[in-house]
Amino acid sequence: MSTPTTEVHNATEQQVLPTGRAVTKQLIVQKFGGSSVSDAAGVKRVAKRVVDAQAAGNEVVVVVSAMGDTTDELLDLASQVTDSAPAREMDMLLSAGERISMALLAMAINKLGASAQSFTGSQAGMITDGIHGKARIIDVDPHRIRTALDKGNIAIVAGFQGMSRTTNEITTLGRGGSDTTAVALAAALEADVCEIYTDVDGIYTADPRVVPSAQKIDTISSEEMLELAASGAKILHLRCVEYARRFGVPLHVRSSFSQHEGTWVIPSAEDKITTQEGVALEQPIISGVAHDRSEAKVTVVGVPDIPGKAAAIFQVIADAHSNIDMIVQNVSTHGTGRTDISFTLPIVEGADALAALHAAHDQIGFETIEYNEQIGKLSLIGAGMRSHPGVSATFFKALSDAGININMISTSEIRISVVTHADLLDEAVRVIHNAFDLDSDSEATVYGGTGR
Numbered sequence: 001m002s003t004p005t006t007e008v009h010n011a012t013e014q015q016v017l018p019t020g021r022a023v024t025k026q027l028i029v030q031k032f033g034g035s036s037v038s039d040a041a042g043v044k045r046v047a048k049r050v051v052d053a054q055a056a057g058n059e060v061v062v063v064v065s066a067m068g069d070t071t072d073e074l075l076d077l078a079s080q081v082t083d084s085a086p087a088r089e090m091d092m093l094l095s096a097g098e099r100i101s102m103a104l105l106a107m108a109i110n111k112l113g114a115s116a117q118s119f120t121g122s123q124a125g126m127i128t129d130g131i132h133g134k135a136r137i138i139d140v141d142p143h144r145i146r147t148a149l150d151k152g153n154i155a156i157v158a159g160f161q162g163m164s165r166t167t168n169e170i171t172t173l174g175r176g177g178s179d180t181t182a183v184a185l186a187a188a189l190e191a192d193v194c195e196i197y198t199d200v201d202g203i204y205t206a207d208p209r210v211v212p213s214a215q216k217i218d219t220i221s222s223e224e225m226l227e228l229a230a231s232g233a234k235i236l237h238l239r240c241v242e243y244a245r246r247f248g249v250p251l252h253v254r255s256s257f258s259q260h261e262g263t264w265v266i267p268s269a270e271d272k273i274t275t276q277e278g279v280a281l282e283q284p285i286i287s288g289v290a291h292d293r294s295e296a297k298v299t300v301v302g303v304p305d306i307p308g309k310a311a312a313i314f315q316v317i318a319d320a321h322s323n324i325d326m327i328v329q330n331v332s333t334h335g336t337g338r339t340d341i342s343f344t345l346p347i348v349e350g351a352d353a354l355a356a357l358h359a360a361h362d363q364i365g366f367e368t369i370e371y372n373e374q375i376g377k378l379s380l381i382g383a384g385m386r387s388h389p390g391v392s393a394t395f396f397k398a399l400s401d402a403g404i405n406i407n408m409i410s411t412s413e414i415r416i417s418v419v420t421h422a423d424l425l426d427e428a429v430r431v432i433h434n435a436f437d438l439d440s441d442s443e444a445t446v447y448g449g450t451g452r
Helices: 040-055 070-081 087-111 143-150 177-189 222-230 238-247 309-319 347-359 383-387 391-401 422-435
Strands: 014-016 022-024 027-032 059-064 116-119 126-128 137-140 154-158 161-164 170-172 193-198 219-221 251-255 263-266 288-292 295-304 327-329 338-346 368-372 375-381 408-412 415-421
Touching: 027 040, 027 177, 040 059, 040 087, 040 154, 059 087, 059 143, 059 177, 070 087, 087 116, 087 154, 087 161, 087 170, 116 143, 126 177, 137 177, 143 154, 143 177, 161 177, 177 193, 177 238, 219 222, 222 238, 222 263, 222 288, 222 375, 238 251, 288 422, 295 309, 295 347, 295 375, 309 338, 309 347, 327 408, 338 347, 347 368, 375 422, 391 415, 391 422, 415 422
Parallel strands: 027 059, 027 193, 059 154, 116 154, 126 161, 193 251, 219 263
Antiparallel strands: 014 022, 126 137, 161 170, 251 263, 288 375, 295 338, 295 368, 327 338, 375 415, 408 415
């Protein structure tokens, strides 16, 4: 099968996207993750790539994450000082990592003879709500970025952060928020493409660290990418994909360590994926397998089986600003009039959710709460599931044959997700990947880091 064409035609400075649409290359937003700028050598390598992009005739905006494991190191430092850091001060601390990256990259670019100017999230016009630690972007005013570009500068923006319009406080967007920063700027600036640089050559059918034989995907729909991101694929942040789809921003995921073509995420259902001969590709049945270790399972035991109790539980969780993923309610135990309700949520939100539920014990009337962090979620994603029977049968038979027990199940039109024990997760990923013939003959190259 022919691969989608994404060749740059220098004579006309046009690029043919996998959608078949030709665009004049004028403005690019590039995002570099922490593994790409993990040390001085990495910063210099990224600077060279950015300068080359401008030299090719482009206006370039760059969004950077904190260097390497800086964010984790800052979190560790905070935990050594206190176990109850104020959310405002945590945002002040964590946002420093990206500011270090932006300044160093601007210095490296200037050293190469180009002109660069760095901006914090607030200086770049990233306006958020006032929720510390997981703020949401509500507006983007990139006039300072536009002014810098008009003067011939490369604009370097600190990702992951913004400023609340109501409180004027610095906020952070949550882990992976630099992806969202990049797409939001691309949308506001009407950029031709948003390039997300990482330490692998694109989006794969599974995490190549777990499945070395995973295949690189040339193009993928935003619908499938949303499911992959929501299911734990770390290559793109969920909110980034949502934002790109909403505003029609083409995403190109590629490696900062190579010049290889990456993976294009198609933002619109109207955009057709075409081959070099211009023939539309049939949608593959399965796009990939994702896994997630970052969730915990909560079971509220002995809930009165009467209308309104489930609503009360999930209102309490919502008020605690926790995001629920999978939900299962058991059939009421005969003669007791009580049931159990289980759900998963991010481990980092577990303590707040449990505290909120215990505080609402008298209102809800449950017997006890069970909490388990030793779980893993496995998801199979593919838009082709809609029209191909037998996917579920193959999926569950493969897990059964491997002796992998399932605790929870959730499905959509294009996704099957299950929860199993954390120790079985990697093997489950490999089993399912093989069951759907997704393995390639060669091993994927992982240049370093964690895939972001």
